[in-house]
Amino acid sequence: MQPSNRPKRPHFSSGPCAKRPGWSTSLLEAAAVGRSHRAKIGKQKLAAVIDRSRSLLGIPADYRLGIVPASDTGAVEMALWSLLGPRGVDLLAWESFGAGWVTDVTRQLKLEKARSLVADYGELPDLSEVDFGNDVVFTWNGTTSGVRVPNGDWISADRAGLTICDATSAVFAMDLPWEKLDVITWSWQKVLGGEGGHGMLALSPRAVSRLESYVPPWPLPKIFRMTKGGKLIEGIFRGETINTPSLLCVEDVIDALAWIEEIGGQRVAQERSEANLASIARWVEQTDWVGFLAARPELRSCTSICLQITDPWFRGLDESERAARAKQLAARLEAEGIAYDIGSYRDAPPGLRIWGGVTVENEDMEALLPWLDWAYHEVKAGG
Numbered sequence: 001m002q003p004s005n006r007p008k009r010p011h012f013s014s015g016p017c018a019k020r021p022g023w024s025t026s027l028l029e030a031a032a033v034g035r036s037h038r039a040k041i042g043k044q045k046l047a048a049v050i051d052r053s054r055s056l057l058g059i060p061a062d063y064r065l066g067i068v069p070a071s072d073t074g075a076v077e078m079a080l081w082s083l084l085g086p087r088g089v090d091l092l093a094w095e096s097f098g099a100g101w102v103t104d105v106t107r108q109l110k111l112e113k114a115r116s117l118v119a120d121y122g123e124l125p126d127l128s129e130v131d132f133g134n135d136v137v138f139t140w141n142g143t144t145s146g147v148r149v150p151n152g153d154w155i156s157a158d159r160a161g162l163t164i165c166d167a168t169s170a171v172f173a174m175d176l177p178w179e180k181l182d183v184i185t186w187s188w189q190k191v192l193g194g195e196g197g198h199g200m201l202a203l204s205p206r207a208v209s210r211l212e213s214y215v216p217p218w219p220l221p222k223i224f225r226m227t228k229g230g231k232l233i234e235g236i237f238r239g240e241t242i243n244t245p246s247l248l249c250v251e252d253v254i255d256a257l258a259w260i261e262e263i264g265g266q267r268v269a270q271e272r273s274e275a276n277l278a279s280i281a282r283w284v285e286q287t288d289w290v291g292f293l294a295a296r297p298e299l300r301s302c303t304s305i306c307l308q309i310t311d312p313w314f315r316g317l318d319e320s321e322r323a324a325r326a327k328q329l330a331a332r333l334e335a336e337g338i339a340y341d342i343g344s345y346r347d348a349p350p351g352l353r354i355w356g357g358v359t360v361e362n363e364d365m366e367a368l369l370p371w372l373d374w375a376y377h378e379v380k381a382g383g
């Protein structure tokens, strides 16, 4: 029997993620469209994104925060290409995005002093092996495996190297120890439910001094360049973007930030996401066909919640059949209008990835769970 209660919003994609509850295109009417982003109004709006993000997140006053091109990828690439080289680098990866940064540093930048610490889906590398005399590159939350680092205790406070953290699916949903991170990146379309295309880049004073004292041996395209004549281009961190941003997207993210302020800020935002993880955890506990991809509870992401199918029947299928059945499961829920885009990421083990970030209402998450059982049993029965 199909469950009777349907999620009001079937948006459980891990990016772009659900818009905030109550969102409507009418809020975009306030956008400074058709105006220069360098006019006073455009600059004010860009500065508002920076200032409100900084204040909501509690970013230290001496950190720079800027809006950069090409989403989170753009922000990470700017950092890797501008900063790496003078020291060895420890590259931590436990799913495909982290693995992408490993490839970049080893195959594109071809850094010889790079060491990869890699773990399989569902696990973390041994964090005690990290050498903080090196620069360290890692994701806070591995979006495609649903594994996050549990906290920042493993990061040395008096490190010599820089910590470069891709935190795109964590910021606003998880606590970050800003002082232990030298570069932090994220994008608007994840936890905030904003739009794609724009990256946020936060830099510690130590990251800035590296930028001002080191010139990489490789060429840097204009959209990566953060210094001029050996000095930081401070304007980038006041809203004078390197190239043209979308003022529609800017308006949209201002609305998202205003919503976070309205609900009570960062703490309430995190609680909303943790409540979604808790709902899934309770259901997993009672359900015999499914388990978390992350075996250790303290590593389980509250945003990109990744599940694997543990049913012995499913485990007995061959690899391609497992992938096909898991796809069918997600497709069935999409066709019913119950859940969009919850198939696991293409490189991850077949299963489900359900976004539980701040913009997802807990009642929708609760309403989804009986549907997962329904769809799974339909797929298993060959329906």
Ligand SMILES: Cc1ncc(COP(=O)(O)O)c(C=O)c1O
Residues within 6 Å of the ligand: 014, 015, 070, 071, 072, 073, 074, 097, 098, 139, 141, 142, 143, 144, 166, 168, 169, 187, 197
């Ligand atoms: C951990 C991580 N890094 C990088 C990216 C790429 O982000 P963007 O598309 O904003 O460049 C994603 C997107 O899902 C991600 O989850």
